[in-house]
């Protein structure tokens with residue numbers, strides 16, 4: 001089989017890495033890919049959101065399956081276009097993808113289907129938003145409706161700051177994504193990312209992980225796309241996973257099917273583990289980044305039959321995936337300045353002798369300039385390690401980071417702290 005992987009981040013590198021290990025696969029093409037993905041197969045310079053370009057590439061290479069990573073490509077209708085071209089595609093339609101691309105849609109949808117989530121109001125102007133704030137208690141959760149690269153949420157401790165946030169969003173802080181705003185009840189608890197595969201009719205739990213969204217140690221600093229992740233998450237028991245599948249994922253899959261937008265692909269349920277059980281923070285219509293890097297290193301089963309079953313149907317006939325009985329951690333190396341304005345173009349040197357046992361380094365925002373590996377994005381490298389315990393996996397990951405020479409990069413030193421209940425690791 002020939003498989004096209006769409007995207008260029010660490011998530012897509014991890015998917016391509018796992019796909020390339022499948023005995024069913026003869027070649028992997030990544031578009032636009034990155035230097036890490038170039039080591040697995042061919043890369044083609046077609047942007048993820050270039051729908052016509054991706055369809056042409058899939059036809060030209062004779063792709064048996066297209067696997068889409070980023071949400072922007074889903075929202076742009078890439079899955080719909082592949083469908084029209086008769087090419088099997090692992091990604092939901094743009095209509096089903098609205099569970100991620102519009103928070104207002106998602107919240108109203110969750111209410112219609114009795115999915116436990118925070119109480120909310122949707123507003124279209126600053127005056128209504130400020131009036132709505134008065135009907136909630138602090139801290140105030142204020143969200144831009146549209147896609148904002150995981151950064152469109154402001155949590156304000158006071159009403160005054162909440163009003164300032166409202167003005168900033170309607171003033172264009174998140175561009176057109178903030179033309180509509182959702183105000184929500186704050187939910188307290190630990191967050192978990194739960195993944196489920198779907199073929200339009202059937203849903204199957206497909207792993208979970210915990211992510212660190214803030215930029216700096218001690219969960220301080222601005223929200224990012226994710227600075228690190230690990231699995232398994234001790235806070236998320238099998239019983240909680242079952243409850244989340246029954247109360248959150250399955251009603252959503254049934255609801256989308258009855259509303260005429262059957263869901264195919266992966267659903268990423270961002271959950272808050274509250275003292276009344278798991279509640280939905282958000283749905284994403286794609287795999288998480290960096291959660292996927294962790295999932296792919298823990299997955300023992302061949303990934304490809306699952307991706308194919310999502311695209312073509314027949315997921316219910318497959319057994320639940322097998323996971324290695326080991327812990328995996330992923331530490332994100334980001335360019336100084338991320339998530340604001342990351343410094344681009346700095347040189348990175350990886351150890352010539354490679355990395356130790358159980359360590360895999362996925363590329364995200366990297367480029368090769370004059371033969372030199374350089375930073376070309378915010379999140380640049382994902383150092384992942386697998387070991388019998390999380391403590392050992394973490395030690396392996398940080399040892400590997402010490403072998404990378406990149407003065408213009410930074411990373412968190414406390415990935416996994418919730419699970420390990422320990423402080424930041426020293427240099």
Ligand code: AMP
Pocket residue numbers: 118141143150151152153184185186187188191213270281282
């Ligand atoms: P989202 O983009 O909706 O995932 O929100 C980004 C982050 O904001 C989440 O991962 C949570 O940490 C936080 N957040 C969003 N909504 C809520 C909420 N209703 N209560 C508490 N925290 C929230």
Ligand code: GLY
Pocket residue numbers: 150211225226284287288289290291
């Ligand atoms: N790591 C969170 C996300 O992919 O949205």
